[in-house]
Amino acid sequence: MTEALVIGAGPAGLMAAEELARAGHAVIIAEAMPTPARKFLMAGKSGLNLTKDEPLPAFMRNFSVGTGGGLPPDPRGYLCQDESQFGPEDVMAWARGLGIELFTGSTGRVFPVGMKASPLLRAWVSRLREMGVELRTRWRWRGFDGSGLVFDTPDGSQLLSPEVTVLALGGASWPRLGSDAAWVPWLRDMGVGITPFRPANMGLRVDWSGPMARYFGQPVKAAAIHAGEQISRGEWVISRRGMEGGGVYAVSAAIRDGADATLDLAPDMEADRLAEKFARNRGRLSIGNWLRKLLGDPVKVALLLEWGRPLPETPEAWAARVKSLPIHHDGPFSLDRAISSAGGIRFDAVTGDLELRALPGIFVAGEMLDWEAPTGGYLITHCLGQGRHAGRAAARYLSSVRR
Numbered sequence: 001m002t003e004a005l006v007i008g009a010g011p012a013g014l015m016a017a018e019e020l021a022r023a024g025h026a027v028i029i030a031e032a033m034p035t036p037a038r039k040f041l042m043a044g045k046s047g048l049n050l051t052k053d054e055p056l057p058a059f060m061r062n063f064s065v066g067t068g069g070g071l072p073p074d075p076r077g078y079l080c081q082d083e084s085q086f087g088p089e090d091v092m093a094w095a096r097g098l099g100i101e102l103f104t105g106s107t108g109r110v111f112p113v114g115m116k117a118s119p120l121l122r123a124w125v126s127r128l129r130e131m132g133v134e135l136r137t138r139w140r141w142r143g144f145d146g147s148g149l150v151f152d153t154p155d156g157s158q159l160l161s162p163e164v165t166v167l168a169l170g171g172a173s174w175p176r177l178g179s180d181a182a183w184v185p186w187l188r189d190m191g192v193g194i195t196p197f198r199p200a201n202m203g204l205r206v207d208w209s210g211p212m213a214r215y216f217g218q219p220v221k222a223a224a225i226h227a228g229e230q231i232s233r234g235e236w237v238i239s240r241r242g243m244e245g246g247g248v249y250a251v252s253a254a255i256r257d258g259a260d261a262t263l264d265l266a267p268d269m270e271a272d273r274l275a276e277k278f279a280r281n282r283g284r285l286s287i288g289n290w291l292r293k294l295l296g297d298p299v300k301v302a303l304l305l306e307w308g309r310p311l312p313e314t315p316e317a318w319a320a321r322v323k324s325l326p327i328h329h330d331g332p333f334s335l336d337r338a339i340s341s342a343g344g345i346r347f348d349a350v351t352g353d354l355e356l357r358a359l360p361g362i363f364v365a366g367e368m369l370d371w372e373a374p375t376g377g378y379l380i381t382h383c384l385g386q387g388r389h390a391g392r393a394a395a396r397y398l399s400s401v402r403r
């Protein structure tokens with residue numbers, strides 16, 4: 001009989017497998033794709049932001065559980081706020097333990113010196129193999145059959161009946177990388193509460209007018225996006241599809257949940273001072289050249305002309321428009337293009353050990369649970385932490401059933 005089974009070889013599943021193996025158990029990892037951790041590798045394409053170098057309480061304030069409504073009164077294991085807490089310092093020590101040199105950027109974000117995820121993944125998978133963990137790729141879980149779990153494999157359909165299972169199947173964004181949320185109905189049918197998946201950390205779709213095409217790929221710097229109570233000063237990019245990048249992702253959950261979005265093109269200048277600038281005589285300058293002179297950035301002028309019409313007539317109205325330019329977007333990008341997802345296995349469907357209440361002996365970890373956090377290293381850190389938490393709890397479960 002299989003002792004411990006982990007399904008899903010992303011950061012959460014690999015960490016759960018490591019903990020089970022460390023506790024002396026025989027572990028099989030079943031992974032649907034031909035190779036492990038494809039989303040983790042994709043994350044490394046633009047620089048693997050492993051964690052954020054900040055104290056744990058500040059770090060944890062970035063998480064919300066459920067529908068973006070902050071933390072439940074007792075997040076327990078769901079947010080690993082107990083003995084298993086695996087925060088930024090632990091992640092850095094763990095990566096260094098795999099021989100990966102790290103650096104911390106000016107905003108506290110932590111990256112491997114080489115920026116890529118592949119050296120870390122290679123070192124990790126080979127350590128797991130040395131520990132005796134068996135990785136079976138092209139093993140796609142298809143649901144339950146009695147008390148067993150059914151897989152499509154290169155050798156046909158297989159049934160496994162492990163003593164303990166950790167599911168680490170990921171969320172629902174970028175499904176082509178493996179986490180396609182196909183498991184939702186199987187667990188729901190077994191009585192597991194699941195919140196529908198929605199995009200998180202995504203761009204906004206914009207149907208730009210023709211003249212905006214020349215700005216595609218241009219960064220928007222030193223501007224602030226306001227969405228409800230939230231303000232993002234981060235940089236973002238004008239793309240063919242709309243607005244993309246960290247500055248937009250930071251407020252994307254608020255916008256997804258209905259907040260109006262406006263852009264402050266001069267966040268470091270008060271409206272009065274701005275109105276004084278707009279009161280100066282325009283002379284013979286065209287509107288475009290006049291705005292470029294006042295705002296000093298052709299990208300900002302393009303945005304003002306795109307979204308600021310009809311154009312204001314008084315200096316005060318110009319200042320107000322620059323400080324609060326309505327963002328005319330067509331909604332968030334879909335799950336296919338979101339960095340992560342919100343939704344998944346509900347907080348009240350698991351115990352503090354991340355064991356499914358409806359399915360004892362089955363533990364869950366990672367993005368398949370209903371929490372969300374911004375980009376900036378929060379996602380990977382928390383998937384690793386939950387993987388560790390679930391793996392340790394699964395090892396304790398194995399010891400207890402054998403006693």
Ligand SMILES: Cc1cc2nc3c(=O)[nH]c(=O)nc-3n(C[C@H](O)[C@H](O)[C@H](O)COP(=O)(O)OP(=O)(O)OC[C@H]3O[C@@H](n4cnc5c(N)ncnc54)[C@H](O)[C@@H]3O)c2cc1C
Pocket residue numbers: 007008009010011012013030031032033036037038039040042043044047048049050051139140141142168169170171173174177178179180181182183338339340365366367368375376377378379380381383
């Ligand atoms: C473009 C991009 C950039 C990102 N950059 C960063 C970043 O810099 N920093 C950061 O913190 N986060 C980043 N993220 C998010 C981060 O990669 C994810 O949050 C993280 O990988 C989730 O880990 P996980 O283990 O929960 O799930 P996943 O990494 O999605 O792994 C789940 C695994 O389960 C497998 N699986 C699914 N269904 C089945 C099945 N039925 N049978 C068998 N196997 C199955 C999948 O194939 C997959 O390998 C990025 C994401 C994207 C898309």
